[in-house]
Amino acid sequence: MSDRALSFGARAEAYERFRPGYSMELFDRVMAYAGRPVRTALEIGAGTGKATRLFAQQGLSVLATEPDGAMLNELRRHVPATVRTAQAAFEDLQPGEKYGxxxxxxxxxxxxxxxxxxxxxxLLEPGGVFASFGGPIRLADQAxxxxVRAARAPFLESDEVPSPDGTPPDNDMQWPGTELQRSEWFTDVQQSLIERRLMxxxxxxxxxxxxxxxYLVLxxxxxxxxxxxxxxxxxxxxELVADVTVHLARRRYGR
Structure with a gap:
C-alpha cells in the first residue's frame, strides 16, 4: 500500500470535519439497483465513516474495514453502535462471511x-452488489x-489521483467501471452521476x-x-463542484 494511501491518519479529525458526507439519493440508487432487500454490507477503506453512517442508519448490518488505526478510531466516535469494525486493508480480508x-x-x-x-x-453473495462512489471536489469558478493552480505549482503539479487504469477523463465509462466490464466475475455494470454543489x-x-x-505527503x-x-x-x-460518480455491478451467479 502506498505512502499516499496511508497518509490520512495524521489528519483524521480534519478529514471528519472537512470532507462532505453522502446523501440519501446515493443510498436509494444503490438499493434500487440491488432490486431486492440488502441486509449485510462490507465497507472497504471506511475512513472516518462518512458512508458507513449512511448505510448503517438505514438498517444495514455493516462491517467497516479501514487499515489506518487513527481513522478507525475517529470512525468509532461517529457511527451507530451496531456497526462492526476491523482494522484491515482490503488485501487482508479473508473469504468467509459473504455480504449482500x-x-x-x-x-x-x-x-x-x-x-x-x-x-x-x-466477499459477495451470488447476485450481490458491488458499489464504488466518489469523485474530486473542484472549484466552480475557473478563474x-x-x-489556486498557480499558487500550488511550486510545490505540487496536481493534487488529483490519476485514473488507476489510465482511462482518459473524457471516456464515457470511467474507472473502475472499465475494469468491472472486463472482469469475468461481474455483470450489469452501470455508471451514474449525483450532482452536488457546496459552499x-x-x-x-x-x-x-x-x-x-x-498535500499530506509533502x-x-x-x-x-x-x-x-x-x-x-x-x-x-x-463554490465547489462535488459531483459523486457511482459505479455499480452485480456478482455473477454460477462462478
Missing part, C-alpha cells in the same frame, strides 16, 4: 489491482481554480485540501507554505 453489498467510498483506488476482482467476488469558507476549503493525500514546511499561498488567492467563500 460490498462498497468503497473514495477508497477503491488505494487497493492492489492484482487479484482485486476475484477477491471482491469472494479561482487557475489562481465553503476559504479557511474550510484549505482545511479540506489538508486532507488530500497529495514535508511539513512545504504544506504550511502551499496552504498559505492558496489562502492568499481565495475569495472569502468558494
Amino acid at each position: 453489498l460490498v462498497y468503497a467510498a473514495a477508497a477503491l483506488h488505494w487497493t492492489n489491482p492484482e487479484g482485486r476482482w476475484p477477491r471482491m467476488a469472494a 479561482v481554480e487557475e489562481a 465553503m469558507s476559504a479557511r474550510d476549503y484549505v482545511g479540506h485540501l489538508s486532507t488530500i493525500s497529495a 514535508p511539513a514546511l512545504e504544506q504550511e507554505q502551499v496552504f498559505r499561498q492558496i489562502m492568499r488567492v481565495l475569495p472569502e467563500t468558494v
Whole structure:
C-alpha cells in the first residue's frame, strides 16, 4: 500500500470535519439497483465513516474495514453502535462471511489491482452488489481554480489521483467501471452521476485540501507554505463542484 494511501491518519479529525458526507439519493440508487432487500454490507477503506453512517442508519448490518488505526478510531466516535469494525486493508480480508453489498467510498483506488476482482467476488453473495462512489471536489469558478493552480505549482503539479487504469477523463465509462466490464466475475455494470454543489469558507476549503493525500505527503514546511499561498488567492467563500460518480455491478451467479 502506498505512502499516499496511508497518509490520512495524521489528519483524521480534519478529514471528519472537512470532507462532505453522502446523501440519501446515493443510498436509494444503490438499493434500487440491488432490486431486492440488502441486509449485510462490507465497507472497504471506511475512513472516518462518512458512508458507513449512511448505510448503517438505514438498517444495514455493516462491517467497516479501514487499515489506518487513527481513522478507525475517529470512525468509532461517529457511527451507530451496531456497526462492526476491523482494522484491515482490503488485501487482508479473508473469504468467509459473504455480504449482500460490498462498497468503497473514495477508497477503491488505494487497493492492489492484482487479484482485486476475484477477491471482491469472494466477499459477495451470488447476485450481490458491488458499489464504488466518489469523485474530486473542484472549484466552480475557473478563474479561482487557475489562481489556486498557480499558487500550488511550486510545490505540487496536481493534487488529483490519476485514473488507476489510465482511462482518459473524457471516456464515457470511467474507472473502475472499465475494469468491472472486463472482469469475468461481474455483470450489469452501470455508471451514474449525483450532482452536488457546496459552499465553503476559504479557511474550510484549505482545511479540506489538508486532507488530500497529495498535500499530506509533502514535508511539513512545504504544506504550511502551499496552504498559505492558496489562502492568499481565495475569495472569502468558494463554490465547489462535488459531483459523486457511482459505479455499480452485480456478482455473477454460477462462478
